[in-house]
Amino acid sequence: MDRTLSRQRLAGALALLGLIAQLVGFTPWADTTQGVSYLFWAAVALLWKDIPKRSRTQAAVLIILSCAMLLLARLGYGADIQWTRVLDGNVFVVAMLIGVSFISLVGSQENTRASGxxxxxxxGxxxxxxxxxxxxxxxxxSTIFMVGDRIARRRPLSMPQYLALNRGLSSAALWSPFFASMGLVIALAPEVRYGHIALLGFPLALLSGLFTTVELNRRFDLAEVDGFSLSPRSxxxxxxMAAGVMLFHFWLTPTLSIVSIITFLIPAVAVCANLRHGGVQTVKxxxxxxxxRLPAMRGELSLFLAAGLLTTGLSTLVNAAAGENWTLFAHFGTFQAMASFIAITLSALAGLHPIIGISILASxxxxGAGEQTLFAFVALSAWSVGTSVGPLSGINLSLQGRYGVGSYAMMRNNFVYAGxxxxLSLGAIAGLGRVGV
Structure with a gap:
């Protein structure tokens, strides 16, 4: 067997073992966080050569900076560092990403057939x-490719179609409990009130769709631009899935976070859905x-793990240099939240993934418990806007790699939308800040 293929398969097996270990950690039997982090980092190390160059460069810079900050904290300020646990950052989020990937085993693309x-x-x-x-x-x-490939059957995609794909997906970060953005903010702010986020994020997402429709209709001739339609069953x-998460969160397993529920629920549903085809076919x-599929997630896994390490390194250095009681803001209110949103969004324009800005801010x-929901909404809204317009976001790089549209062309065409x-996000942040949740 080819060495590269063997290496990728081993990495996929390690990622799966990490997910299983994480599921074991949800029980009272053992704390598996440290073992999970080692398995995920080992998988990324095996896949390092295969990570796209831009993603690999970003991850490498984050790792180097993190290690430098940890060493400076230890050697320069005498910080007591638990070296065996420095890799633990964001393992909950990575486990959720791997768990969510199993949704591709439920049903097939035929379920998303367009109307005649x-x-x-x-x-459209x-x-x-x-x-x-x-x-x-x-x-x-994966939705980008599923929908994009279907509407590209008639003719190559045009800019209005690229923008509809980009904005439709990026706006889901505002409220979806299954998105990586939500997993990250819940890990960073475990006392977030999801209901408040959904009440603001979902209407804001719908406004995104309305603005996209009106703006693109004014800017482009859409008479021959094909659209995509779901059947109601889809x-x-x-x-x-959303109902299942809420069922477990409020009634069956109220002690588990939404991230934890998603991590075990989606793989469980995927396995059960495939058992009707027989045990052998399910195993295959x-x-x-x-x-x-798991080795193909190398870019996402490396970036999230590296960002988690950055959070650990920066927070350790800040605590060592300024004292554990130092914070960037004594109180995280409306002004601080709006400034943070602007800073993260501008960093995305400069080419940094929003996860980096969010992780730095959290560190x-x-x-306090009453500030975590406001922080979470800042992070989600900045993620949504930043990934739509950022030239190096996963969405825009995916569109570039699959269909050839330039990431910077997407950025230019999304400037007005991002503005x-x-x-709208700043207005929602102001309103949430006044409520003081």
């Missing part, structure tokens, strides 16, 4: 946005997923 009637014009753009948005709440980045999966599909804050969504 051709959809064009602003109605709106339905493309809706399809990507609601499927993307569960399927995440929305059952996102709705059922799980094996293919482990050896093919220099000491959030409008930033103003």
């Amino acid at each position: 009637k051709r959809l064009t014009g602003s109605g 753009i709106l339905r493309t946005w809706l399809g990507v948005h609601f499927l993307g709440t569960i399927l995440n980045l 929305l059952l999966m996102p709705l059922c 599909r799980l094996r293919l997923h482990t050896f093919s 220099v804050l000491e959030l 409008v969504m930033s103003l």
